[in-house]
Amino acid sequence: xxxxxxxxxxxxxxxxxxxxxxxxxxxxxxxxxxxxxxxxxxxxxxxxxxxxxxxxxxxxxxxxxxxxxxxxxxxxxxxxxxxxxxxxxxxxxxxxxxxxxxxxxxxxxxxxxxxxxxxxxxxxxxxxxxxxxxxxxxxxxxxxxxxxxxxxxxxxxxxxxxxxxxxxxxxxxxxxxxxxxxxxxxxxxxxxxxxxxxxxxxxxxxxxxxxxxxxxxxxxxxxxxxxxxxxxxxxxxxxxxxxxxxxxxxxxxxxxxxxxxxxxxxxxxxxxxxxxxxxxxxxxxxxxxxxxxxxxxxxxxxxxxxxxxxxxxxxxxxxxxxxxxxxxxxxxxxxxxxxxxxxxxxxxxxxxxxxxxxxxxxxxxxxxxxxxxxxxxxxxxxxxxxxxxxxxxxxxxxxxxxxxxxxxxxxxxxxxxxxxxxxxxxxxxxxxxxxxxxxxxxxxxxxxxxxxxxxxxxxxxxxxxxxxxxxxxxxxxxxxxxxxxxxxxxxxxxxxxxxxxxxxxxxxxxxxxxxxxxxxxxxxxxxxxxxxxxxxxxxxxxxxxxxxxxxxxxxxxxxxxxxxxxxxxxxxxxxxxxxxxxxxxxxxxxxxxxxxxxxxxxxxxxxxxxxxxx
Numbered sequence: 001x002x003x004x005x006x007x008x009x010x011x012x013x014x015x016x017x018x019x020x021x022x023x024x025x026x027x028x029x030x031x032x033x034x035x036x037x038x039x040x041x042x043x044x045x046x047x048x049x050x051x052x053x054x055x056x057x058x059x060x061x062x063x064x065x066x067x068x069x070x071x072x073x074x075x076x077x078x079x080x081x082x083x084x085x086x087x088x089x090x091x092x093x094x095x096x097x098x099x100x101x102x103x104x105x106x107x108x109x110x111x112x113x114x115x116x117x118x119x120x121x122x123x124x125x126x127x128x129x130x131x132x133x134x135x136x137x138x139x140x141x142x143x144x145x146x147x148x149x150x151x152x153x154x155x156x157x158x159x160x161x162x163x164x165x166x167x168x169x170x171x172x173x174x175x176x177x178x179x180x181x182x183x184x185x186x187x188x189x190x191x192x193x194x195x196x197x198x199x200x201x202x203x204x205x206x207x208x209x210x211x212x213x214x215x216x217x218x219x220x221x222x223x224x225x226x227x228x229x230x231x232x233x234x235x236x237x238x239x240x241x242x243x244x245x246x247x248x249x250x251x252x253x254x255x256x257x258x259x260x261x262x263x264x265x266x267x268x269x270x271x272x273x274x275x276x277x278x279x280x281x282x283x284x285x286x287x288x289x290x291x292x293x294x295x296x297x298x299x300x301x302x303x304x305x306x307x308x309x310x311x312x313x314x315x316x317x318x319x320x321x322x323x324x325x326x327x328x329x330x331x332x333x334x335x336x337x338x339x340x341x342x343x344x345x346x347x348x349x350x351x352x353x354x355x356x357x358x359x360x361x362x363x364x365x366x367x368x369x370x371x372x373x374x375x376x377x378x379x380x381x382x383x384x385x386x387x388x389x390x391x392x393x394x395x396x397x398x399x400x401x402x403x404x405x406x407x408x409x410x411x412x413x414x415x416x417x418x419x420x421x422x423x424x425x426x427x428x429x430x431x432x433x434x435x436x437x438x439x440x441x442x443x444x445x446x447x448x449x450x451x452x453x454x455x456x457x458x459x460x461x462x463x464x465x466x467x468x469x470x471x472x473x474x475x476x477x478x479x480x481x482x483x484x485x486x487x488x489x490x491x492x493x494x495x496x497x498x499x500x501x502x503x504x505x506x507x508x509x510x511x512x513x514x515x516x517x518x519x520x521x522x523x524x525x526x527x528x529x530x531x532x533x534x535x536x537x538x539x540x541x542x543x544x545x546x547x548x549x550x551x552x553x554x555x556x557x558x559x560x561x562x563x564x565x566x567x568x569x570x571x572x573x574x575x576x577x578x579x580x581x582x583x584x585x586x587x588x589x590x591x592x593x594x595x596x597x598x599x600x601x602x603x604x605x606x607x608x609x610x611x612x613x614x
Contacts, residue, residue: 008117019128020083023137027075028385030392036417038141053187074140081144082137086128088151093120123339129376134383143325146192153181183226191324207298286340306333390546455480487556562606
């Protein structure tokens with residue numbers, strides 16, 4: 001173990017306190033698109049698949065506090081997990097830096113414990129205050145809990161790799177602790193548990209401190225037992241009346257929520273965006289030189305294995321669309337590597353035996369602090385969620401104006417999760433029937449829709465047979481209850497003749513509508529969305545997710561009006577799209593086609609459906 005001094009103890013308290021306080025100050029105060037699925041899982045206790053067992057307990061505990069909104073209380077749990085993760089990262093950093101600057105086999109240390117503590121503290125704060133870590137620590141249900149468990153397991157493994165090979169009770173308890181961390185990580189996030197297993201195995205293989213073979217079965221039983229015990233309440237969720245277990249499975253496999261992957265190039269670009277070229281250069285220096293020394297190889301291998309695992313398994317998000325935390329772990333590895341690189345620079349300066357070598361070493365540490373400050377400043381713009389109210393505004397507009405017993409047929413994953421979270425967690429508009437068309441294509445969830453009446457049966461049959469809604473099925477449903485839909489690019493002009501722009505939706509009428517049945521100016525239908533657009537464009541940084549959601553709605557409405565032969569009514573919608581998404585490919589191409597049709601006096605349909613892929 002690395003000895004603790006008074007300054008190192010103080011920094012050990014300052015690092016998690018700063019990380020926690022900034023995450024609390026930047027925490028979400030309202031609904032967020034990113035937090036809809038975790039809200040259903042953790043706050044609504046809805047069965048939506050595996051994972052989230054630990055964060056559900058944390059969120060439920062903080063939900064009992066009579067302070068702030070539900071979103072703020074959920075974010076407080078993530079902020080606490082972020083603080084615990086930063087504390088583990090600081091202790092790991094002290095071990096990594098001490099392996100280079102500390103004493104070795106009777107040698108005098110290059111610096112005292114204060115320099116080690118400062119470099120480890122800079123690495124921990126650089127990571128905890130980076131944009132990606134703050135983005136997860138300021139919203140409920142993020143990967144902050146999984147990060148805390150993974151780093152806790154890696155810290156326990158790093159402690160064990162410095163112990164002698166023995167079957168002492170102390171060593172046995174520590175190995176069992178690592179297995180317990182693995183079980184907790186698996187119950188919270190299977191991808192995080194996989195990362196912990198791979199990196200911990202790399203640390204054990206590169207060291208001569210390995211667990212006794214007799215412990216292998218015991219460690220597996222402990223890990224499995226802890227995961228099963230923690231996840232036991234999750235097993236009962238699919239049997240609850242509000243279960244959406246089949247929803248998550250079908251949405252994930254049917255394309256509504258595809259499995260996002262990223263290439264190695266995108267991973268490197270993400271690292272550069274988070275830390276910068278200088279920090280990555282220092283990390284490369286420290287990791288390369290550290291891997292060449294036997295006394296540093298085990299701890300350095302932990303830092304090398306994390307980015308290699310991200311490159312070899314480039315899955316940035318899990319099946320349900322939530323982040324896996326791999327990029328956040330890579331940021332931590334490179335931040336620790338950068339501090340190790342500064343330690344190498346310090347060791348080189350001391351080896352020159354110059355008169356001002358100690359002063360130059362201190363200046364190198366100060367320069368490293370300025371690099372960390374630049375990274376932390378970026379997070380103040382990108383991770384502040386206190387003023388991100390666009391999702392809340394969209395929900396109010398999308399639900400508040402709907403007639404009673406309205407049916408919504410949606411195709412977009414973010415809209416589906418936002419509306420389900422608003423209904424089942426926030427209690428808004430329980431009378432609205434929400435239908436996710438890809439769910440019906442896979443014949444799942446039929447029992448939940450059939451009790452609402454036989455008016456849904458034709459739509460179910462059409463989706464099961466042809467994979468798309470028919471005019472007859474939607475007309476029958478629109479005869480029974482008010483119907484709002486999203487535009488399907490497969491619809492022809494006859495289907496589009498039934499729709500009319502109505503706020504963020506397209507209203508589907510049972511009978512085809514004429515030109516006189518629609519407003520001549522499309523801007524009047526979007527006047528209520530000015531508040532959403534103001535929230536999207538407001539602040540130091542735009543709300544990119546809300547801009548994409550609103551932009552997709554404007555694209556679908558523009559396409560519908562153009563197919564109906566109303567290019568002049570589509571003009572105001574394109575103007576709003578230009579303000580939301582400047583230089584969007586759809587807006588540029590659609591503007592050329594619409595303006596050409598108006599100049600030519602063309603009164604027929606203008607085809608824009610092929611542009612919806614942009």
